[in-house]
Amino acid sequence: MDNVDFDALVQKLTPTLQVLEDKRKELLKKGRSQGLLWSAIFLVVGIIALLLLKAELLYAIVVVVISVVIFIGCISSKSEILSSFYKEKVVDEIIRSFCPGATFSPHSGVDESVFRNCGLFISPDRYHAEDLITGCLDKTSFVCSEVHAEERRTRSTKNGVQHYWVDIFKGFLFIADFHKEFRGKTTVVRDSLFKFNMGGSRVKLENPEFEKVFDVFSTDQIEARYLITPAMMDRMLKLDNTFDKGITLSFRNSTILVAIPDSKNRFEVSVWSPLNNLNTLKSDFAVLQSLLAIVDELNLNTRIWSKE
Numbered sequence: 001m002d003n004v005d006f007d008a009l010v011q012k013l014t015p016t017l018q019v020l021e022d023k024r025k026e027l028l029k030k031g032r033s034q035g036l037l038w039s040a041i042f043l044v045v046g047i048i049a050l051l052l053l054k055a056e057l058l059y060a061i062v063v064v065v066i067s068v069v070i071f072i073g074c075i076s077s078k079s080e081i082l083s084s085f086y087k088e089k090v091v092d093e094i095i096r097s098f099c100p101g102a103t104f105s106p107h108s109g110v111d112e113s114v115f116r117n118c119g120l121f122i123s124p125d126r127y128h129a130e131d132l133i134t135g136c137l138d139k140t141s142f143v144c145s146e147v148h149a150e151e152r153r154t155r156s157t158k159n160g161v162q163h164y165w166v167d168i169f170k171g172f173l174f175i176a177d178f179h180k181e182f183r184g185k186t187t188v189v190r191d192s193l194f195k196f197n198m199g200g201s202r203v204k205l206e207n208p209e210f211e212k213v214f215d216v217f218s219t220d221q222i223e224a225r226y227l228i229t230p231a232m233m234d235r236m237l238k239l240d241n242t243f244d245k246g247i248t249l250s251f252r253n254s255t256i257l258v259a260i261p262d263s264k265n266r267f268e269v270s271v272w273s274p275l276n277n278l279n280t281l282k283s284d285f286a287v288l289q290s291l292l293a294i295v296d297e298l299n300l301n302t303r304i305w306s307k308e
Contacts, residue, residue: 004097006285010278016089021275023085027078028271035074039067078271086269087131094285095133098292102135106267109145110173118250118257119187119199121168124149129173131267137292138301142176144291146266171245171262174291178227178256179300184220186227188236188249191215207233213240227251232298239297242290258294262287 010017046063049055084106092104109129116123132145149168154161185199191213200219205211210233218224228236240246245261267284269275295301 004289006282009094009097009285010281013090013093013281016093017275017281020082020085020089020269024082024269024271024275027082028075031075031078031271032071035071038074039071042070043067075271079269082271083268086275087267090281091131091267091284091288094288095135095292098288099135099137102133105132105134106130108132110143110147110175114175114257115147115149115169115173118173118252118259119185120189120248120250120257120259121149122151124168125152126150126165133291137295140177140179140295140300142174142295144172144174146262147171147173169259169261172260172291174258174260174294176256176258176295176298176300178251178254179302180227181254182220182223182227182251184218184223184251186216186218186220186224186251188214188216188228188251190246190248203228205233206230210237213237213246235298239294242293242297256298256300260291 043063046067047060050059050063087104087106091106095102095104107130109132112124112127112129115121115127115129127147127149129145129147132143134143136142148170150165151168152163153166154163156162186203187199191211192215200217201221203216203218203221203224205216205225205228207230214236216224216228236247236249239258243260243262248259250257250259266287269280273280275281
């Protein structure tokens with residue numbers, strides 16, 4: 001992966017960021033106008049209704065609060081429009097600076113079937129993926145996107161049965177062509193006191209530090225050791241330390257899938273925050289740098305024997 005200097009990239013993006021800042025101010029102004037209109041309409045109608053009904057003062061306070069929420073909501077809704085421009089003009093440029101041939105598709109993502117078949121998670125009841133990055137770093141092709149998978153649950157309350165959603169996984173999936181051919185299924189999950197069967201049997205590896213962090217399961221013990229060599233274990237541990245919430249991995253169909261939990265919705269900007277504040281840009285730069293460095297961190301461009 002190409003080394004990219006953040007300050008040089010900022011200098012290159014300065015004209016674009018200024019255009020986006022002007023767009024932000026325009027959207028903010030439009031949001032305020034719309035917010036004032038709709039909140040005023042709601043406030044007037046609400047007050048008239050309360051006077052006709054001779055309602056208590058408490059209800060008037062509720063109407064005022066809802067009017068304020070409408071005003072803020074009209075402004076905040078413009079952030080989605082601004083984020084679309086930001087992704088097209090800025091995020092795409094950051095990605096191409098690391099990987100010139102990459103493509104960025106904000107409205108696409110890793111297919112749900114890939115998530116279901118990776119062996120790391122239970123099947124979701126609701127699935128959403130976006131911000132798909134597709135490219136090739138040297139000899140290694142890859143795809144990456146944000147993913148949010150949820151499970152629907154129910155609970156009994158005094159008002160009856162209530163449905164709610166629980167996260168199965170929220171973060172990034174990074175999938176790359178692996179540098180060795182294999183046929184089995186191997187998963188690398190976080191070490192746990194309870195060893196749940198993740199498909200296949202448990203694989204014990206001769207690295208105490210690795211065993212403290214990960215549990216490995218595979219349908220083929222010999223192949224698992226062929227894939228997860230001592231050098232690969234060291235690289236996995238180093239990569240795990242790169243991300244705040246760690247990683248899990250899956251080996252399927254001669255590809256490697258790395259799941260990176262992340263609670264934030266990345267590559268979004270707010271109409272409330274000036275774009276000349278580089279905190280968001282710096283954060284997105286760091287995230288993309290870490291994601292695209294996975295190919296180098298796991299040494300995936302080193303081809304073994306016949307794998308080209």
